[in-house]
Amino acid sequence: MIGRLTAIAYNTYREAVRDRVLYNLILFATLIVASSLLVGQISLEINRIVLINLGLTAISLFGIVIAIFIGIGLVSKEIEKRTLYTVLAARPVRRWEFITGKFLGLVMTLTVNALLMSVGFFAAVMYVSHGLGRGDLSLVTAIYFILLEYVLITALALLFSTFSTPIFSSIFAFAIFAVGTFAEDLRGFAQMATGATRWMMTGAAYLVPNFAALNVISQVAHNTAVEPKLILLNTLYVMAYTAAVLTASVWIFERRNLK
Amino acid sequence: MRESEGHAIVPSVGSRFDNVRKDHFSYLPRHKPSAIILTKQMAAIEIQGLEKSYRTGFFGNKLKQGLKPLTLSVEEGEVFGCLGPNGAGKTTTLKLLLGLVFPSGGTAKILGCDLDNINVKRYIGFLPEQPYFYDHLTPLELLDYYARLSGVDSRERKRKVNTALARVGMTDSGKTQLRKFSKGMLQRVGIAQAIVHDPKLLLLDEPMSGLDPIGRREVRDLVQELNEEGKTIFFSTHILSDAETVCDRVAVLNKGELKGVGVVADLLREVSGDVEVVWRGARAIPALSALGARCHATGDVVRGLLSERSLEAALAALRQNQAHLTSVTPVRATLEDYFLARIGDEKPNEVNA
Numbered sequence: 001m002i003g004r005l006t007a008i009a010y011n012t013y014r015e016a017v018r019d020r021v022l023y024n025l026i027l028f029a030t031l032i033v034a035s036s037l038l039v040g041q042i043s044l045e046i047n048r049i050v051l052i053n054l055g056l057t058a059i060s061l062f063g064i065v066i067a068i069f070i071g072i073g074l075v076s077k078e079i080e081k082r083t084l085y086t087v088l089a090a091r092p093v094r095r096w097e098f099i100t101g102k103f104l105g106l107v108m109t110l111t112v113n114a115l116l117m118s119v120g121f122f123a124a125v126m127y128v129s130h131g132l133g134r135g136d137l138s139l140v141t142a143i144y145f146i147l148l149e150y151v152l153i154t155a156l157a158l159l160f161s162t163f164s165t166p167i168f169s170s171i172f173a174f175a176i177f178a179v180g181t182f183a184e185d186l187r188g189f190a191q192m193a194t195g196a197t198r199w200m201m202t203g204a205a206y207l208v209p210n211f212a213a214l215n216v217i218s219q220v221a222h223n224t225a226v227e228p229k230l231i232l233l234n235t236l237y238v239m240a241y242t243a244a245v246l247t248a249s250v251w252i253f254e255r256r257n258l259k
Numbered sequence: 260m261r262e263s264e265g266h267a268i269v270p271s272v273g274s275r276f277d278n279v280r281k282d283h284f285s286y287l288p289r290h291k292p293s294a295i296i297l298t299k300q301m302a303a304i305e306i307q308g309l310e311k312s313y314r315t316g317f318f319g320n321k322l323k324q325g326l327k328p329l330t331l332s333v334e335e336g337e338v339f340g341c342l343g344p345n346g347a348g349k350t351t352t353l354k355l356l357l358g359l360v361f362p363s364g365g366t367a368k369i370l371g372c373d374l375d376n377i378n379v380k381r382y383i384g385f386l387p388e389q390p391y392f393y394d395h396l397t398p399l400e401l402l403d404y405y406a407r408l409s410g411v412d413s414r415e416r417k418r419k420v421n422t423a424l425a426r427v428g429m430t431d432s433g434k435t436q437l438r439k440f441s442k443g444m445l446q447r448v449g450i451a452q453a454i455v456h457d458p459k460l461l462l463l464d465e466p467m468s469g470l471d472p473i474g475r476r477e478v479r480d481l482v483q484e485l486n487e488e489g490k491t492i493f494f495s496t497h498i499l500s501d502a503e504t505v506c507d508r509v510a511v512l513n514k515g516e517l518k519g520v521g522v523v524a525d526l527l528r529e530v531s532g533d534v535e536v537v538w539r540g541a542r543a544i545p546a547l548s549a550l551g552a553r554c555h556a557t558g559d560v561v562r563g564l565l566s567e568r569s570l571e572a573a574l575a576a577l578r579q580n581q582a583h584l585t586s587v588t589p590v591r592a593t594l595e596d597y598f599l600a601r602i603g604d605e606k607p608n609e610v611n612a
Contacts, residue, residue, distance in 0.1 A: 007407040011393065018395040081391045086452060089357035090385035090462070091408040092377045257360040259313075 004093055005101045012105020013112075016070055021109065024062050028117050031058055036124040051128050052139065052221040055121040060146045060217070062117065063110050064177060067150050070109070071157025072169035074102045079258060088258070096250040103158055103246060110150040118143050138220040141231060145214045148238040152209050153177055155245040162253045180211035209241055301371060303460050303491040304333040304356065308365035311351050311515075325351040327516045328365055333493055333508075335459075338486050340502035341495040342598065343512035349495035350388060351515070353464050357385060370460060381410055384453035388464040388495075390445060394438035398429055398448050401437065402455045409456035423455040426481065442469045450481065461485065463494035467501050479505050499594040509594070511601055518601045526597050532567040533590040536574075540582030547573055564590065 016022075035054050039047035078084035087093055125139070126132055156176055160169035179186070183205065190201035214234055216226050308328040315321045326348040333339045341349045354360045356367060358374055372379040392401055402420040411419055424430050427447040432440070437448065446469060453461055466482070467475045475498075482505050486492055496502050502509055503523060510520040519526060536552070538561055544554050550573050552565035561582075565573055570587070577584055 003410070004408055007404060011396075011404055014400075015393060015395050082387060082389075083391055083393055085359065085387040086385065086390065086392065086405065086449075087408060089354075089359055089387070090380055090383045090453070090458070091405065092380045092410060093408055094377055255361075257313075258354070259360060 001097065004091075004097050005104065008087075008093070008098060008101025009105035009108060012074070012102050013108045016106070016109040021066060021070065022113060022116070024066065025113065025116055025120075028058055028062055029120050032120050032124045036127050039128060048125070048129050049221045051124060053217060055124060056139075056142050056146065056217040056220070059114060059117045059121060059143065060149060060215075063114055063146065063150045064153055066113065067106065067110055067153045068157050068170055068173045068177070070106055071154050072161050072166045072173060074106060074158050075099070075161040075253065076164070076166055076169065084258070095254050099158065099162070099246065099250050099253055103154060106154050106158075107151055110154065111147060114143065114147055114150070135223050135225075138216075138223070138226050141226045142216050142220045144231070145216055145234060148234055149211060149214050151242055152211070152214075152238055152245075155242045155249070156209065159245050159249045159252075162249045162256065176208065177211060180209040181215070182212065183208055183210040184212040210237065213237070301335050302332045302368075303335045303337070303370060304331070304339075304493060305368040305371075306331040306352075306356075306365070307367065309352070309355055309362050309367050310364045311355055311360060312363045324515050326355070327514075329512075329517055331510055331517065331520060333491060335491050336486070336489060337507045338482060338492045338505050339494070340506035340509040341493065341512060342497065342499065342502055342509050342594070343495075344497055346514075347512040348515035349512055350464055352512070353385075353462055353493075353495060356462065357383070381456065382459045384456070384458035384461045386449045386453045386461075386463045386466055389442075389469065390449035392437050392445065392448060392452070395436065397434050397436055398424055398451065399433040401448065402452055405452045406455050411456050419455055419457065423451040426454065427451045428477070443471065443474050446470055446474070446478075450478065454485065458490065460491045460493070463492065465496055466494055467496060467498055475501065499598055503594045511598060513601070519597070523594065527591070527594070529597065529600075533564055534567050534570055535586075535588045535590055536563045536565065536570075536577075537561070537585040537588075538563075538577055538582045539585060540577075540580060543577050543580035543582040546576040546580055550576065560585070 032055055036051055039050045039054075042050070075084075078087075084098065088095065088098060121143075122132065122136075122139070125136065129136075153173065157169060157173045160172045164172065186205035186208065187202070190198060190205045193201050213230075216230075219226065306329055308330055309326065310324065310328045311326040313323050313325050315323045329348075329352065341352060343349050351360065355362050356369060356374065357380075362374075367374055370379050370382055393404075396404065399420060402423055403416060406416045406419055421430070421433075424433055427450050429444070429447050429451060432444065437445065440448065446466070450463075450466065453463065463482075467478050470478060479501060482492055482494070486505075506523055508520065508522050509526065511518040511526075519529075536547075539559050541556050541559060541561060544556065544561060544563075547563050547565065548554055550565060550569045552563035552569070552573060554561055554563045556562075563573070567589070574584070574587075
């Protein structure tokens with residue numbers, strides 16, 4: 001089972017790399033170099049804040065866009081191109097292994113991508129701040145939270161990919177990411193409602209993935225430490241949410257006729 | 260889904276074939292997982308009333324039968340052809356057997372195991388129609404990936420991959436990305452991936468389609484070669500001459516329904532029965548025409564084509580008219596004749612199966 005999972009995951013990673021997904025790094029590198037040179041001109045006080053905000057937001061958005069655009073095709077593209085016939089038809093591969101392998105492969109791609117971006121980001125921070133301090137450890141936490149975002153959005157894109165077309169899947173995935181970014185506000189609105197509406201709104205607010213809790217960019221940009229409790233809670237939340245979404249993906253895919 | 264990894268495959272009970280089969284299975288120790296030992300007596304594929312309906316229409320309220328209840332048996336060591344026009348249900352049958360689509364009714368067993376037994380797939384090779392592969396890979400990488408998924412031991416993998424590539428004549432192109440390949444080359448890679456793990460049963464969907472005459476000949480030879488090695492081969496095709504050349508038995512499907520099944524020679528006998536009679540003496544023409552013969556005279560030599568049933572009466576008529584009999588030759592029917600006789604008057608099904 002492990003052998004099959006790693007084979008599928010590695011093939012997914014290899015496909016993404018050979019399809020030149022990592023070329024986005026060139027764009028990221030250009031952006032980060034240009035911004036670090038530019039912020040140096042503005043002010044000694046805020047150049048670091050601007051660079052951290054810009055760099056981490058770029059790492060987050062680049063990965064989210066890749067996760068959605070590859071994630072929505074993970075299953076549907078295989079059905080459309082009929083490549084999964086040769087995997088599922090005559091190989092002892094269970095459908096859940098296929099889904100999980102594809103998921104792990106894309107997460108691996110995104111992680112490698114994020115690590116390479118992080119190297120450039122830290123180099124830029126060092127250039128602007130003339131070195132790294134102990135407080136910069138919170139930047140690592142922010143990047144870890146971005147990786148958790150990737151995991152969550154990959155699982156959601158994969159879920160949509162099991163039953164919908166790529167266009168609708170991308171709309172759903174972007175929409176849910178946008179809504180999830182305002183999850184805290186949604187919960188606030190729900191508290192203001194009354195009666196049955198309140199219950200329904202609260203349910204809906206807790207159902208959408210809470211991307212807001214994973215965004216600590218402005219906090220770390222202002223040198224505010226991230227509480228260890230939040231790291232633990234976010235990790236557990238993403239693990240549970242991802243497991244639920246993957247289970248739903250497998251449930252749908254297991255019942256699907258591959259015509 | 261039955262979890263049976265790490266165990267020898269156990270034939271399910273309840274089938275009328277079980278008494279025969281149980282003797283031929285070997286229950287192997289756990290360190291040698293899921294091994295099957297087949298014998299000559301065992302059916303490689305056993306289909307009992309397998310059927311598939313699809314919901315169509317905007318609201319999914321219409322039911323279309325892609326495959327009507329099908330009962331069929333393919334013996335081990337056979338080359339079995341599944342014939343039919345486009346939309347006949349050939350691909351649906353293969354997809355049902357391979358678990359890509361789920362049956363609406365009926366049962367089937369492959370190598371004595373139920374369809375939901377995932378471990379039996381170690382012993383199956385499949386070539387889809389117009390195969391597409393991960394075109395970012397080279398044939399060597401692709402076959403290695405498939406061999407890995409099929410559970411081929413890492414020590415054996417490289418050798419098996421190279422052997423499979425050599426068998427389809429692709430050794431020199433092993434390191435070229437598949438996106439640069441022609442359709443014929445992809446078909447060869449398709450066959451290589453179907454045999455890379457040395458399966459006992461090969462399911463080939465239109466293996467000769469899209470190939471030039473030389474390619475078709477090579478695939479036919481390979482099918483025969485694999486069969487001589489003891490592999491069972493089940494393939495679908497609408498190219499009747501291919502089926503006639505390589506198949507021991509064929510099944511004819513149309514509109515999702517089995518129209519006939521049997522040894523090729525037996526089936527042809529059903530639609531044959533015509534004889535060509537050649538004689539000298541034009542005087543006998545009216546008498547033979549009266550028996551239904553289609554006569555064509557060239558000078559004094561007459562050729563008459565008539566039903567075998569009328570042969571005795573025709574010979575008597577020739578004697579009566581003092582004609583000189585030159586030859587009586589049975590007319591050999593082709594699978595095309597059989598095909599047209601069975602389904603020629605029916606329009607093909609609209610279901611894309």
